[in-house]
Amino acid sequence: MSSDPVLIAALVAVCIVAARLLTRRLRLPPTVPLVLLGLVIGALPWVPRVELDPQFVLAVLIPPIIYHHAAHRSAPREARAVLGPITAAGIGLTLVTAAAVAAVARLLLPEVPWGAALALGAAVAPTDGHALVRLGHRPLLRGESLIGEGVALVLFAVALEQMEQGVDVWHATAQLAGAIAGGAALGVAFGWLVVRMRRFAKDPGTLLVLSLATPYAAHFSAEHLGLSAPLATVAAGFYVGARGRDLHTPARATERISWQVLVFLLGGAIAVLLGLELRDLLAPTSGLPLGAVALATAAVLVIALALRWVAGLAICRDMLAGFTLGGSRGAVTLALALAIPAVTGRSALVFVAAAVVLCSGLALLALSPAAEERPVEEERRARQSAVSAAIRRLDQVAGRLGLDRGTIWAQRQVLTLEANCGELRDLRSELAMAQRETLGQLYAEGTIGAGTLHTLTEEIDLRDPHSTTSP
Structure with missing residues (x-):
């Protein structure tokens, strides 16, 4: 070239x-x-x-x-x-x-x-x-x-x-x-x-x-x-x-x-x-x-x-x-x-x-x-429909998976939050940042090794790719 x-x-x-x-x-x-x-x-x-x-x-x-x-x-x-x-x-x-x-x-x-x-x-x-x-x-x-x-x-x-x-x-x-x-x-x-x-x-x-x-x-x-x-x-x-x-x-x-x-x-x-x-x-x-x-x-x-x-x-x-x-x-x-x-x-x-x-x-x-316009109302309706389907599926599989009432209730609350879009995104970012900071401290103290740090950090990154703070 x-x-x-x-x-x-x-x-x-x-x-x-x-x-x-x-x-x-x-x-x-x-x-x-x-x-x-x-x-x-x-x-x-x-x-x-x-x-x-x-x-x-x-x-x-x-x-x-x-x-x-x-x-x-x-x-x-x-x-x-x-x-x-x-x-x-x-x-x-x-x-x-x-x-x-x-x-x-x-x-x-x-x-x-x-x-x-x-x-x-x-x-x-x-x-x-x-x-x-x-x-x-x-x-x-x-x-x-x-x-x-x-x-x-x-x-x-x-x-x-x-x-x-x-x-x-x-x-x-x-x-x-x-x-x-x-x-x-x-x-x-x-x-x-x-x-x-x-x-x-x-x-x-x-x-x-x-x-x-x-x-x-x-x-x-x-x-x-x-x-x-x-x-x-x-x-x-x-x-x-x-x-x-x-x-x-x-x-x-x-x-x-x-x-x-x-x-x-x-x-x-x-x-x-x-x-x-x-x-x-x-x-x-x-x-x-x-x-x-x-x-x-x-x-x-x-x-x-x-x-x-x-x-x-x-x-x-x-x-x-x-x-x-x-x-x-x-x-x-x-x-x-x-x-x-x-x-x-x-x-x-x-x-x-x-x-x-x-x-x-x-x-x-x-x-x-x-x-440029984002279809806000369309996204809201689609999000609520998807969450409703997830809640129905949760009720169907709860018995087969052996989930207790506390787990089912907690998962319902998470899904309800997802239906109400905006604030959940900011909340997830804050929680992910706290997790990354804690993992970084544990690694610096010698409590966990590099393999554990990388594995858990990768899981957090995939779950919340929008948060930019990392350990």
């Missing part, structure tokens, strides 16, 4: 931490400060040059991101209610945006090959559902994002085929038609297999490894069979997310945290690395005048914004401003930009993609930050 990977990794880590702090203060999508910090770091003369292998990006960085989006952010029931708008936005708008951007890039940057122009269009076409959910109408925006990512990855594969083999774009599209259907079918089969395997696996470590390996297994299997690897990964994620969400496993909490950390690190690393690569635009080898690049960037931004506005008029007039200005691009756009092969004008295309990410992210500032 670079002449000094350790230094690059350290710089990426520093940028990720700094961007996290800025994101919380400014309420921006994390990609905006990450790219800017990468650009600042890249301007330093002592920072080595970064060169990412496109195949490394496509095969290593992208699969877990799109799998996580499909498995953990999908809402099947809600999506069915707005299936028409989701399909129109996720497929139709993505295809039109990619084609329009490719045409504009080819017109204003004639030195850029058609395949590279299409790769740019595929990169900037999909939106980032994680950034859009705070605008409301979550099923539509999330569904658009998930489908759009899959469509964009297929278009990117067409662009790569055209650049590598020199075939006509339409011919490459026809070749991939069967691969698309086959990839989706293979992904569903992988998802079915994974859900069945999770029913029998009991060890948390095995379950976590199985979960993390699923996107790569689906990707490389599809690639080996000549099918669409991105669609296989997305389809596997959809199936696991839809059919596996009711399957409780001992590793569910650990798995969720692990995926959040992995996707956060991958997305942050991609954004920072793209920022580092932007300095190549100023190199004499870029081969394109900065004026033409600036004009192409402005044109792409206007085209993307105008198309979303027109689509919003037809799809969702009730949230036209959010749909138009909220077309934020994220990690998938950055990853595809980095995966563009070394062709004439590549650095200019990377710059255009980065500019779209930055400007679309900043556009969120024009929208009300108060648009």
Whole structure:
């Protein structure tokens, strides 16, 4: 990746931490400060040059991101209610945006090959559902994002085929038609297999490894069979997310945290690395005048914004401003930009993609930050229904488990507290803090050993992960 990977990794880590702090203060999508910090770091003369292998990006960085989006952010029931708008936005708008951007890039940057122009269009076409959910109408925006990512990855594969083999774009599209259907079918089969395997696996470590390996297994299997690897990964994620969400496993909490950390690190690393690569635009080898690049960037931004506005008029007039200005691009756009092969004008295309990410992210500032609403009443009703079911089950199993009246009464009180949400969370945190402090004192006094300390502390952490005080 670079002449000094350790230094690059350290710089990426520093940028990720700094961007996290800025994101919380400014309420921006994390990609905006990450790219800017990468650009600042890249301007330093002592920072080595970064060169990412496109195949490394496509095969290593992208699969877990799109799998996580499909498995953990999908809402099947809600999506069915707005299936028409989701399909129109996720497929139709993505295809039109990619084609329009490719045409504009080819017109204003004639030195850029058609395949590279299409790769740019595929990169900037999909939106980032994680950034859009705070605008409301979550099923539509999330569904658009998930489908759009899959469509964009297929278009990117067409662009790569055209650049590598020199075939006509339409011919490459026809070749991939069967691969698309086959990839989706293979992904569903992988998802079915994974859900069945999770029913029998009991060890948390095995379950976590199985979960993390699923996107790569689906990707490389599809690639080996000549099918669409991105669609296989997305389809596997959809199936696991839809059919596996009711399957409780001992590793569910650990798995969720692990995926959040992995996707956060991958997305942050991609954004920072793209920022580092932007300095190549100023190199004499870029081969394109900065004026033409600036004009192409402005044109792409206007085209993307105008198309979303027109689509919003037809799809969702009730949230036209959010749909138009909220077309934020994220990690998938950055990853595809980095995966563009070394062709004439590549650095200019990377710059255009980065500019779209930055400007679309900043556009969120024009929208009300108060648009994000938690369904408080819905949570309250769901919590009370779950607690009522638990109390009924307690009455059913009390005799079989040999519980005395005191234990049953105490458990009923705990469940009643859970039904009354807010205060219980603060109470649990205070009690967990007291337990951690006591365990730390017992260890310092020599009353207990390190093994006991770690075992009990881990139990407390799993029971109350929100409390931050530890011994």
